[in-house]
Structure formats: C-alpha cells, structure tokens
Amino acid sequence: MSVETLKIIDKDAFRQPLIEYTKKAFNQLHPINTPKILDIGCGTGLPTLELARMSGGKVIGVDIDQNSLDILEEKIEKMGLKKQVETSNCSLFDLPFPDKSFDIIWSEGSIFIIGFKRGLKEWKPLLKDQGFLVVHDQYQDHAKKLETIRKCGYKLLNSFLIKHQTWKLNFYLPFENHLKKLKEKYKNNSEIQQAIKKEIDEISAFEEDVESLSSIFYLMQKL
Ligand SMILES: C[S@@+](CC[C@H](N)C(=O)[O-])C[C@H]1O[C@@H](n2cnc3c(N)ncnc32)[C@H](O)[C@@H]1O
Numbered sequence: 508m509s510v511e512t513l514k515i516i517d518k519d520a521f522r523q524p525l526i527e528y529t530k531k532a533f534n535q536l537h538p539i540n541t542p543k544i545l546d547i548g549c550g551t552g553l554p555t556l557e558l559a560r561m562s563g564g565k566v567i568g569v570d571i572d573q574n575s576l577d578i579l580e581e582k583i584e585k586m587g588l589k590k591q592v593e594t595s596n597c598s599l600f601d602l603p604f605p606d607k608s609f610d611i612i613w614s615e616g617s618i619f620i621i622g623f624k625r626g627l628k629e630w631k632p633l634l635k636d637q638g639f640l641v642v643h644d645q646y647q648d649h650a651k652k653l654e655t656i657r658k659c660g661y662k663l664l665n666s667f668l669i670k671h672q673t674w675k676l677n678f679y680l681p682f683e684n685h686l687k688k689l690k691e692k693y694k695n696n697s698e699i700q701q702a703i704k705k706e707i708d709e710i711s712a713f714e715e716d717v718e719s720l721s722s723i724f725y726l727m728q729k730l
Contacts, residue, residue, distance in 0.1 A: 614630075626642070652725070
C-alpha cells in the first residue's frame with residue numbers, strides 16, 4: 508500500500524483506542540530507567556511511540572514495510588522524538604542486533620509471522636539478563652503457549668485478555684463504517700478500492716470465527 512493510500516485508510520485512528528492495553532502491559536513491568544526497547548513489526552508505530560513516551564528510553568521499531576516506516580518517521584519528526592525513536596527496515600526472521608541489546612522486546616500482532624515458539628527462542632538472545640518480552644497475540648492455543656513460555660526459559664509475569672467484544676466495539680465496527688464511506692468516496696480509485704477490499708476481507712475472515720478476534724498479552728521475563 509502506498510504512503511498516500513495508507514494515510515487515507517488511516518487504520519491508526521481506529522487502532523488508537525486499543526493503545527490503552529499497550530499502556531496497561533507496560534505499566535505492569537518492573538520500572539527500568541531509560542530502557543532500550545525493540546518493537547518488532549512496528550508498522551506505523553502507534554505502540555512504538557507510546558512506548559517511547561511512557562519509558563523515556565530508546566525505542567527501535569523494525570518492520571519490512573518501508574511505507575509504514577516512512578509514516579512512522581514522519582510522526583517521529585512531528586513529535587520531536589528523533590533522539591528517542593528510530594526505525595529499521597529488517598525482517599523479524601533476521602534481526603541484526605548484537606546479543607543482550609535490549610531491556611524490553613515488544614511484539615504486537617507480529618509473532619504469528621514467525622510462530623510463537625520460534626519467536627520466543629530466536630528473540631531471547633537479544634534480551635539482556637532478566638529482560639522482558641511482551642507479546643500481544645491472537646488468543647489461541649493458550650495452554651500450549653504457557654508451556655512454550657516455560658520451556659523456552661521465560662517466567663510468565665502476567666497475561667490478560669482483550670475479548671472479541673472489545674475488539675468489535677472499539678475497532679472493527681467503527682473501522683468497517685469508515686471503510687464503507689471510503690469505498691463510496693473513492694469509487695474511481697482502483698488502488699484505494701483494492702486496499703479497502705483487503706481490509707474488508709480480513710474483517711470477514713475474523714467474523715467467520717468470532718472467537719479468533721480475542722487477543723492476549725503475555726508479559727514474560729527472561730530467566
Ligand atoms: C498487525 S501489524 C502490527 C503493527 C503494530 N505492531 C501494531 O500493533 O499496530 C503487523 C506488522 O508486521 C509487519 N511484518 C510482516 N512481516 C514481517 C517481517 N518478516 N519482519 C518484520 N515485520 C513484518 C507488517 O508489515 C505489519 O506492519
């Protein structure tokens with residue numbers, strides 16, 4: 508999706524109400540003075556910027572979608588956060604950082620790309636001793652994930668659910684209404700129509716299995 512189309516679709520505006528859960532997760536971690544944080548699959552960076560604001564530390568947001576990173580860069584500039592936040596175009600399969608680089612690794616909506624177990628294993632060396640890994644993932648295979656957390660050498664500090672009703676009310680319904688209006692407004696723009704279709708298809712897939720809309724935060728500490 509081009510930067511222009513991403514801005515018109517403006518998913519961030521609808522994602523914003525859910526940022527309270529990013530805050531809730533961060534506030535449950537033991538405080539660290541100016542931590543170094545890696546945000547994996549940061550996209551256009553709503554959690555990234557909130558983490559910078561809350562922590563007062565340094566945040567690196569990584570993603571493979573340069574257009575999303577360009578939008579995040581614009582926000583960093585506008586918010587005067589250049590000293591605190593940087594972006595890096597790299598894959599979560601191959602993160603180019605030395606071992607023990609980060610106090611906190613953050614992953615919202617991205618660990619499913621590599622798989623829960625592989626993400627936990629491969630990202631662990633990047634954490635400092637007793638560092639934190641916070642993962643926001645679909646609420647699926649919960650018991651198996653708890654076992655994976657233990658087996659991969661993390662302590663589970665807490666977990667909390669965001670129920671599908673919350674997602675539906677606070678994100679999917681308002682976003683779907685917005686998409687319907689855009690569909691009419693940009694009926695002659697094929698790129699925007701394609702982007703709208705992609706989003707609507709994603710929502711429809713979730714609606715077929717409404718339980719899969721629920722998500723969960725896992726707050727872990729490296730042992
Ligand atoms: C659901 S979005 C989550 C964005 C952001 N973390 C949030 O919560 O708003 C998933 C992000 O993962 C990124 N992504 C997909 N494959 C990736 C990969 N191999 N390496 C890094 N990021 C990837 C996508 O570009 C997208 O921005």
